[in-house]
Amino acid sequence: MTTFQIIGDDFVLDGRPHRILAGTLHYFRVPRAYWADRIHKARLMGLNAIETYVPWNLHQPAPGTWVAEGRLDLGGFLDAVAEEGMQAIVRPGPYICAEFDGGGLPAWLFSDADPTDPDVASAGTATPVRSLDPRFIEPAGDYLRRVYDIIVPRQVDRGGPVILVQIENEYGAYGRDHGYLRALAELTRAAGVTVPLTTVDQPSGRMLEDGTLPDLLTTGSFGSRATERMAAVRRAQPTGPLMCSEFWDGWFDQWGDHHHTTPAVDSARSLAELLGLGASVTLYMFHGGTNLGLTNGANDKGLYRPITTSYDYDAPLDESGHPTEKYWAFREVLGRFTDLPDEVPCPRPPAPTPxxxxxxxxxLSEVLGRLGSWRSSRVLPTMDALGQYRGFLACRATLPAPIAEGAPALLTVSEVRDRAIVESQGRRLGVLERMDHDTSVALPAGTRVLEILVEDMGRVDYGPRIGEHKGLVGPVLVGGREVTGWEVLALDLSxxxxxxxxxxxxxxxxxxxxxxxxxxxxxxxxxxxxxxxxxxxxxxxxxxxxxxxxxxxxxxxxxxxxxxxxxxxxxxxxxxxxxxxxxxxxxxxxxxxxxxxxxxxxxxxxxxxxxxxx
Structure with a gap:
């Protein structure tokens, strides 16, 4: 039986000190047919382990459901890691951030309103997430137990690849409820997880103190100044192997911003500094992949910016799975600390250009009625109140009288989440963009029918705005008076x-x-x-x-x-x-x-x- 333990300041694999050289690869961001290729290229670069998050919202799109087929077959992904002769690290959250829709938390957590009520305008109270509140910890526990049913038989001591499991995710940046962390750790052990458990936090301020437990391995997340930041991790936990379990080797892109890259030579130098300290590492990301479908997250720190579909991340392996300059720079660094295979991957060939x-x-208006059913509502509901957690909501209403000649009126809302095209009988009147802080559009004389197409462009994945509802928030006003008598249709694009x-x-x-x-x-x-x-x-x-x-x-x-x-x-x-x-x-x-x-x-x-x- 293979054993993997923490003894003193070392990871110990079958009685010998072991350094983890891991790379992050999210199975849900890569077509299943490409899993083996990406994993193989990780080994060719010099890595010995693959790490992944697990997205709660994809696996449980509705309460009581469970999806784990195709691209969401976590067990199949871990088996593919094992087939390549590599180890696996799993980070099931329940919160993952990952620049992913809602940070991986399912939107249904935040709605206790009856989605069948046609007059509901907003969804009741928000669930206090990442806490011991029963409205969160009970569904989170159900989710985690399902994940552990997949992980437990694939642990290293049972012949599988899994060597580490992470509890929560950078919790110190969010809260300091050690009782909550303890409950997650106990649930994990009770489910049969025997491999070492870890936490991860940025070595800044109180984050390490607030987000860790003394009997779990504390690891850090950063992308530079390795000596300084590993020293902070060591102060937080005097014993145990040093590990940066999120070494940021690139960054994500947001709509309306530039494409983020980091010079390969600088990233390689930082990686060499980290490994020179004797630390283990997980490269975040080794291969970013794609926010397939409508799964991208968003940031909002006063300015809403959704994440792009591409999650290339300027990683060693690009979005299409081919080596970049950073791949070769990292391979050279890793070769100083481990034996490298002779095989190397091929460069990306030119793609066809039809x-x-x-x-x-x-x-869209011609087929709208066949993509959903119209419902009546006195006031305009949020998308969440209708059980529409991604995509589009069509809305229409008739004003009591047309806008008078010479007296144009403003249509205003409190907040747009996240984009709304305003039309009247097929005539485009304007677009409300959350990215631009738009909340009003002028209605010309003669306007009486309002037609609005509202789009969710990605749920916030980090910070206090996690869990917010989508749609037009607050009453819709025309000339200062609330518009009532709406018809709404949640588009089914499946x-x-x-x-x-x-x-x-x-x-x-x-x-x-x-x-x-x-x-x-x-x-x-x-x-x-x-x-x-x-x-x-x-x-x-x-x-x-x-x-x-x-x-x-x-x-x-x-x-x-x-x-x-x-x-x-x-x-x-x-x-x-x-x-x-x-x-x-x-x-x-x-x-x-x-x-x-x-x-x-x-x-x-x-x-x-x-x-x-x-």
Whole structure:
């Protein structure tokens, strides 16, 4: 039987001192077909372990449910780590941050309102998360026990790869309830976890003191000044192996910002300094991957900034799984402390660059009624009150009288979460952007019908705004008077067959022909619209979709929702993994919400993640 312990100041594997050289790879951000490739390339760089978070909100999208198939098969991912001969570290939270939607906490935790009540305007009280409050600790306990059912039989002392399990995540930056941490540790042990337990916090202020327990291994999270910061970890815990379990080797991107990078030579120098202290390490990230679907998080410290679809992170392995300059710099450093395999990964080849015109376009309004059901509500509800935790909410209301000539009125709300397109009978009146602190739009004379498309652009993943509801918050006022008598429709984008059927028809029901490639040229998009195209490929290969001349919307490839694009950048391409493609015809489907003239599609040879700023 393999043993893994903490003895004195060492990790000890089968009786011998052992240094952990780990890299973070989130199974839920990588197509399952690519897990083995990414793990293998980690070993080729000199790593001996893979670390991952576990996202509660994906595994339990609703109370009492459990999803662990396909890309969410945690057990299969750990088995893939074992097959490569590597060890595994698991960080199940329940809070993970990770620049992920809601920090991994399911949005349903924060709503105790009845989603079937058509008159509910907001969802009751917010659950006190990361605490012993029964409204949190009971569902969190249920979630963790399900995760541990997967982890326990895969521990190293049972022939599996798991050597460490983390309790909570940077809790010292949030609170100091040691009773809560103790309850999580006891639950973990009671579930059968026998490997050493750890905590992680930044070595700053009181974070190490507030977020740790004396009998759990204290580790640090930082990306530079290793000697100073490891000294702080040692002061917080005088004995035990030194470990930086989040060595930040890059950074994440936000819409409207530059593409974050760190010079490879600087990151390698910091890594060498850390390893020279005898410390163990986990590179955050080894491979970032992609915020597939609508899973990106957001930050709001007075300025709301959603995370981009790309989670490239300027990591050693890029978003498409190929080595970067940082990969080779880190491999050289790791080679000073461990034996390296002779095999090395190949560079990324140029990707195919097909291009063409969209074959069909149809307004979202034409298919809206087939993507959900309209409901009546006296006042405008939040998305959460309707059980809509991601995506879009369509809203419409009729004013008591048209806006008078010569007396334009303002439509105002208290807060926009996160984007709202305001129209009247098909005429676009304005866009309310949370990123720009917009809360009002002018309504011209004659306006009587309001049509609003509200979009959740990512739930805050860090800080006090975790758990906030999405939608238009507070009453909707026109000319200072509340608008009542709403109809609302939560868009179900899980089944796009109504959209496909509409795009495939030769004409709309009234006989108006759809814009077709080769007839009137590339279509002009004026309102929120779906566009369809066929992409013909010789074989399935990774692609990089060019979004530089598009506006703001979503992309599906063969039914896989890749994520969101935004003309603000920095990302100018979207990664399309080969497992989502096939030789021959492939379906490209786009929901474009902004006006775009002569919209066409094309692919680039390599990713364009935007301008950088060091």
């Amino acid at each position: 291009s063409g015109a969209f074959s069909a376009v149809i307004s 089944d796009l067959s109504p959209v496909r059927e509409a795009l495939e028809r030769e004409a709309l029901p009234d006989g108006t022909p759809l814009p077709r490639a080769g007839q009137a040229g590339p279509p002009d998009v004026g309102r929120a619209s779906f566009l369809g195209a066929t992409v013909r490929l010789a074989r399935a290969e990774d692609l990089f979709l060019d979004t530089r001349r598009w506006g703001h919307g979503l992309v599906w490839m063969n039914g896989h929702l890749l994520g969101r694009y935004n003309r603000r950048g920095p990302s100018r391409t979207m990664y399309v993994p080969a497992p989502y493609l096939r030789a021959g015809d492939n379906e490209l489907l786009v929901l474009e919400t902004d006006p775009v003239p002569a919209m066409t599609w094309s692919f680039l040879e390599s990713p364009d993640l935007g301008p950088v700023d060091w």
